[in-house]
Amino acid sequence: MADISDTKWSELDPSNNSASPDGIQGSYAPNTVAPILRATRGAIKRDYVQSNPIYTSTGTSTAYVLTYAQAPAPITKGKKFVFWAHVTSGTAPTLNVNAQGAKSLLRPDGSALLLGDIQANTVVIAHYDGTAFRVANPDGLDAGQLIAGTVTDDRLPTTQTGKTFTSATTVSGDILSVDHDTSPQIFLRKKTGTINRGQISANIAGSAVTIQTYNAAGVATQKLDIPETGNMQFAGATVWTAGNDGAGSTLDADLLDGYHATALPVSTLQQTALDLKANLASPALTGTPTAPTATAGTNTTQLATTAYVSAAVDAIIGVAAGAIAPFAMVTPPAGWMKCNGAAVSRSTYAALFTAIGTSWGVGNGTTTFNVPDLRGYFLRGLDDGRGVDTGRAFGTAQEDAMQGHRHDMLGSETPTSAGGSGNAAPQYRTGSSATTRDPVTDGVNGTPRTAAETRPKNIALPFFIKF
Secondary structure: OOOOOOOOOOOOHHHOOOOOOOOOOOOOOHHHHHHHHHHHHHHHHHHHHHHOOOOEOEEOOOEEEEOOOOOOOOOOOOOEEEEEOOOOOOOOOEEEEOOOOEEEEEOOOOOEOOOOOOOOOOEEEEEEOOOOEEEOOOOOOOHHHOOOOOOOHHHOOOOOOOOOOOOOOOOOOOOOOOOOOOOOEEEEEOOOOOOEEEEEEEEOOOOEEEEEEEOOOOOEEEEEEEEOOOOOEEOOEEOOOOOOOOOOOOOOOOEEOOEEHHHOOOOHHHHHHHHOOOOOOOOOOOOOOOOOOOOOOOOOOOOOOHHHHHHHHHHHHOOOOOOEEEOOOOOOOOOEEEOEOOEEEOOOOHHHHHHHOOOOOOOOOOOEEEOOEOOOOOOOOOOOOOOOOOOOOOOOOOOOOOOOOOOOOOOOOOOOEOOOOOOOOOEOOOOOOOOOOOOOOOOOOOOOOOOOOOOOOOOOOOEEEEO
């Protein structure tokens, strides 16, 4: 029995009188009725499975295949197939029903399906239009359904015509192209209304670009024409630049109010002020000129300021940790400390500890060490084998002393002993005993000074050590 789509089936009951099994003419033998009924049930079932999502397609994303238990015959205009899609559609997909030939799957308006118009695991309703299948429910974009969000590029058609974007639109690529064979244009309008306020257009034939402005009423005002070659025109007048100030331009760019730049008059006041300026070549500067201080280490022809020179000299000379110097102040400057024998941290003053170690004291034996204690002492160069100050070790103190000597005596008495070397006083018989008295003036060199130590003239200054 032919399928319900065949013309042998009629909407009018009396017209279903074709010869069995495609119709019922009457006067059948009882044994012929059952085949007719079975054929009728088969046709109804075939229409049901073809008109409802019972079957699932196979094939690929561009070549869908439906294979029913019995091939539908014939496939005529208006025939509907409803099925589950097994895969999302690719580009220009087709449908082949029971190997009866692949037919294009199109959108309802007959245009090509967009990429992804058929989504996997969704129901597809396809009507045959006589040459191709039109999908009644494509999953592609419907302008009425677009509200917000991002649409991937593969869901948009390659070409669109007459589209209007009513909000801010971003082009994330490098190029926005406006294609037209003669005069591509971009209009700049106020969001409300259609009045042009600006226009960029191109004359393809003349190879020129024009920028046009408009007033609030939409009337053209200023215009800038940029040709491929030649001079630009602004409001009909030539735009002169350094590049087109040549012969025949009627423009002398260095002419100002009738004077050439090389012969501009200068007032006496201006000339006096100019005369006070130093020449660029070998200037003779007076007063206290200043200049930017170069970065430390700069090795160019840039002027070196006193600040730069001072810093450079300090960097060259430097002062090593452990150096000792007298200072004309009682408070050590930065980087120095008093030579007072104090115990200081080995970690805080690591550079000094590395330099002098425990030569001046071990501190607490673990975390501290001692600095030299030079308070009240003169410094003397270490003999170091010369033989002037023998028997001295590095860093040892020495008490004050007077070189061994003896005194000449005036008088008639003879001492009982000469006194010997060193400081021994000679003894006399005057009384039971006698000693040498304090020195007295010789009448020429003033009164001798005496104290608890032997010393030269001096000024007391503190010694500091570099750490």
